[in-house]
Amino acid sequence: MRYxxxxxxxxxxxxxxxxxxxxxxxAPKAEYDAIIIGGGGHGLSTAYYLAKNHGLRxxxxxxxxxxxxxxxxxxxxxxxxxxxxxxxxxFYSHSLKLWEGLEAELNYNVMHSQRGLINLFxxxxxRDAFARRGNMMINxxxxxxxxxxxxxxxxxxxxxxxxxxxPIYGGLLHPRGGSARHxxxxxxxxxxxxxxxxxxxxxxxxxxxxxxxxxxxxxxxSRGAIKAKKVGIVVAGRSSQVAAMAGxxxxxxSHILQAFVTEGLKPVIHHVVSFGMxxxxxxxxxxxxxVFGGDLDFYASYAARGNLxxxxxxxxxxxxxxxxxxxAKVLRSWGGIMDMSPDGSPIIDKTHIDGLYLDCxxxxxxxKAVPASGWCMAHLMxxxxxxxVARRFRLDRFRTxxxxxxEGTGSQHNLH
Amino acid sequence: MRLTCPLCGPRDRREFYYYGSEDxxxxxxxxxxxxxxxxxxxxxxxxxxxxxDLWYHETGCSQWLIVTRNTVxxxxxxxxxxxxxxxxxxxx
Numbered sequence: 001m002r003y004x005x006x007x008x009x010x011x012x013x014x015x016x017x018x019x020x021x022x023x024x025x026x027a028p029k030a031e032y033d034a035i036i037i038g039g040g041g042h043g044l045s046t047a048y049y050l051a052k053n054h055g056l057r058x059x060x061x062x063x064x065x066x067x068x069x070x071x072x073x074x075x076x077x078x079x080x081x082x083x084x085x086x087x088x089x090x091f092y093s094h095s096l097k098l099w100e101g102l103e104a105e106l107n108y109n110v111m112h113s114q115r116g117l118i119n120l121f122x123x124x125x126x127r128d129a130f131a132r133r134g135n136m137m138i139n140x141x142x143x144x145x146x147x148x149x150x151x152x153x154x155x156x157x158x159x160x161x162x163x164x165x166x167p168i169y170g171g172l173l174h175p176r177g178g179s180a181r182h183x184x185x186x187x188x189x190x191x192x193x194x195x196x197x198x199x200x201x202x203x204x205x206x207x208x209x210x211x212x213x214x215x216x217x218x219x220x221x222s223r224g225a226i227k228a229k230k231v232g233i234v235v236a237g238r239s240s241q242v243a244a245m246a247g248x249x250x251x252x253x254s255h256i257l258q259a260f261v262t263e264g265l266k267p268v269i270h271h272v273v274s275f276g277m278x279x280x281x282x283x284x285x286x287x288x289x290x291v292f293g294g295d296l297d298f299y300a301s302y303a304a305r306g307n308l309x310x311x312x313x314x315x316x317x318x319x320x321x322x323x324x325x326x327x328a329k330v331l332r333s334w335g336g337i338m339d340m341s342p343d344g345s346p347i348i349d350k351t352h353i354d355g356l357y358l359d360c361x362x363x364x365x366x367x368k369a370v371p372a373s374g375w376c377m378a379h380l381m382x383x384x385x386x387x388x389v390a391r392r393f394r395l396d397r398f399r400t401x402x403x404x405x406x407e408g409t410g411s412q413h414n415l416h
Numbered sequence: 417m418r419l420t421c422p423l424c425g426p427r428d429r430r431e432f433y434y435y436g437s438e439d440x441x442x443x444x445x446x447x448x449x450x451x452x453x454x455x456x457x458x459x460x461x462x463x464x465x466x467x468x469d470l471w472y473h474e475t476g477c478s479q480w481l482i483v484t485r486n487t488v489x490x491x492x493x494x495x496x497x498x499x500x501x502x503x504x505x506x507x508x
Contacts, residue, residue: 241464300437303487398459
């Protein structure tokens with residue numbers, strides 16, 4: 001069913017009885033041309049672009065829980081293209097362009113809102129670094145405007161400009177940055193893929209990867225064995241466990257990242273804002289809740305919940321920057337399992353096994369990458385060659401020394 | 417989360433700095449080659465369950481600890497000093 005304003009009106013008049021499920025619930029077939037393990041944002045977009053761009057039709061997405069039930073359904077939804085390093089900047093630039101056409105592409109409202117992203121700076125050194133970053137963004141063809149203190153005040157009058165500890169010197173405005181509706185991105189790609197014939201198979205946990213003579217031949221699942229010529233592992237925080245089924249040890253450590261949302265408020269924060277003196281970023285959802293987060297808890301974890309010290313730190317950073325939010329009540333918090341790589345950049349690559357591909361290492365920046373990650377992973381799986389904008393996301397770069405350490409913080413998994 | 421330091425007793429998590437897997441104790445020699453260094457610095461078992469990792473008692477006794485804990489439940493199972501392990505002659 002194609003969605004439109006006309007459909008909303010006619011269905012409204014007819015008691016909304018004519019809506020049909022957005023995707024089928026098929027049983028797994030005995031064999032597929034390609035299987036994607038993982039029904040999150042990246043897995044669903046990979047399946048969509050495999051079908052759309054490369055004409056494959058016999059594809060399945062295997063999801064152990066329900067579609068979009070992992071990190072894509074629980075994140076701070078920031079969409080931006082403000083990367084610095086060659087290798088990262090062209091990839092995220094490509095992703096932002098895909099976001100800009102996503103609603104028309106998918107016939108689905110992903111609520112992409114380019115409300116502007118402002119990264120604040122608090123010293124001369126930080127100003128220089130942001131000026132340089134802004135120049136790199138402009139060189140890439142994206143947009144960046146360096147704001148001085150008064151320029152920031154025009155956009156964000158509610159910040160605590162008068163404080164002496166972390167005075168606000170200015171900010172880097174990325175006007176095309178913004179946010180989107182997290183669930184809708186997963187649902188939009190799921191519906192799009194289903195309409196192109198992709199089988200989305202939920203409650204189907206992969207328990208083994210079958211390899212014969214150095215070539216992948218299929219997977220074992222909780223719903224039986226399924227043969228496949230090509231298999232893509234797109235499972236974020238669980239990448240190490242799934243790759244271990246194929247005998248691989250990955251450069252990934254899984255960490256916990258907490259985020260928070262308040263009760264719904266009238267519009268008060270109109271941009272996405274990040275603090276430069278403590279890891280804190282905030283935006284306001286269309287429902288009115290303030291959505292904010294900070295750093296990792298810093299220790300490896302699969303608990304999907306964090307500890308109180310980081311809660312305190314995030315709240316302190318928020319109160320330091322914008323004391324007005326102290327009146328809002330926090331409604332809920334959650335913790336996601338982040339696939340942290342040693343240089344903070346992702347991996348989209350072949351493996352040493354023929355027909356087995358890997359898409360992981362998104363650290364805590366995977367949401368904005370959903371469209372381009374799927375685009376590039378689909379290109380890799382269909383053609384066996386890396387896509388131009390993802391060619392530096394190699395699995396072997398840690399051994400060869402071609403790291404993409406955007407923040408220059410070193411080879412420790414939790415420092416990115 | 418609280419960790420029991422063998423010297424200082426049960427202490428708040430905030431007193432400790434987390435470094436990473438105990439793999440970091442097995443430092444290769446300078447001529448070990450890129451494979452060994454890649455293994456040491458980057459590759460991890462990344463287990464969902466019982467792991468052993470390194471914590472530094474930064475605002476306490478300044479000792480390095482090997483902590484055995486469960487990454488799914490956050491339960492701390494045991495702690496020992498890296499220094500004690502070396503005394504016992506275990507390669508560290």
